Amino acid sequence: MFGAEKGKAINLDGSKLSIGIVQARFNESITNSLADACLQELAAMGVQADNIRHVLVPGALEVPVALQAMAESEDFDALIALGCIIRGETYHFELVANESGAGVTRIALDFQIPIANAIITTENEAQAIARQTEKGRDAAIVAVEMANLLETL
Numbered sequence: 001m002f003g004a005e006k007g008k009a010i011n012l013d014g015s016k017l018s019i020g021i022v023q024a025r026f027n028e029s030i031t032n033s034l035a036d037a038c039l040q041e042l043a044a045m046g047v048q049a050d051n052i053r054h055v056l057v058p059g060a061l062e063v064p065v066a067l068q069a070m071a072e073s074e075d076f077d078a079l080i081a082l083g084c085i086i087r088g089e090t091y092h093f094e095l096v097a098n099e100s101g102a103g104v105t106r107i108a109l110d111f112q113i114p115i116a117n118a119i120i121t122t123e124n125e126a127q128a129i130a131r132q133t134e135k136g137r138d139a140a141i142v143a144v145e146m147a148n149l150l151e152t153l
Contacts, residue, residue: 009141011148015046017077019053019143020070024083024119026059030128034082034118037136045144060085060096060119064103071111078147079107080139083119084128097121114146 019042023035035054042052053076057066060083067079081104087093100119108115118139122128 009145012045012141012144013148014042014144015048017047017144017147018051018075019047019078019080019147020067020076021052021054021080021082022063022066022070023054023056024058024060024063025056027084027086027125027128030084030120030125030132031082033129033132034084034120034136034139037133038080038082038118038140041137041140042144045140047140047144059083060100061103063100063119064107067104067107067115068111071107071113076113077151078114078116078143080116080143081119082136082139084132085119085121086125086128087121087123093121112150114143114150116140116142116146 023031055066057063063081063083067081070076070079085093085097101117104115104117116139118135120128120131120135
């Protein structure tokens with residue numbers, strides 16, 4: 001939820017982590033802003049630029065297959081999904097939102113790798129713009145925190 005009370009994140013040392021990012025190009029101005037905020041936050045937490053692999057895919061439905069390839073490589077401590085789905089006039093919005101979300105979750109569970117899902121779904125472009133920076137930062141924080149947590153379990 002936008003502006004929700006999220007609690008205090010713990011163990012945000014990303015200096016030893018390798019992170020994979022899959023960014024959908026659809027609604028590119030929004031997803032570029034998501035990526036910029038995410039990359040800035042990863043750097044602030046000590047994730048080295050050489051330890052980040054950032055790839056682009058056409059849209060949100062293509063994100064899970066790229067995440068799966070990254071997970072299969074076993075080269076990453078955490079993954080990040082970036083995308084933007086804006087409601088249109090047809091059922092397609094629900095299909096893309098539901099299927100991309102389910103795919104991201106399935107990859108995380110099947111490969112036991114944390115995936116921060118920042119494929120935002122909004123009613124309109126204004127809502128997406130309002131969320132792009134916060135959600136990009138949130139994705140970075142979730143990825144680092146969860147990678148560090150899973151290392152201890």
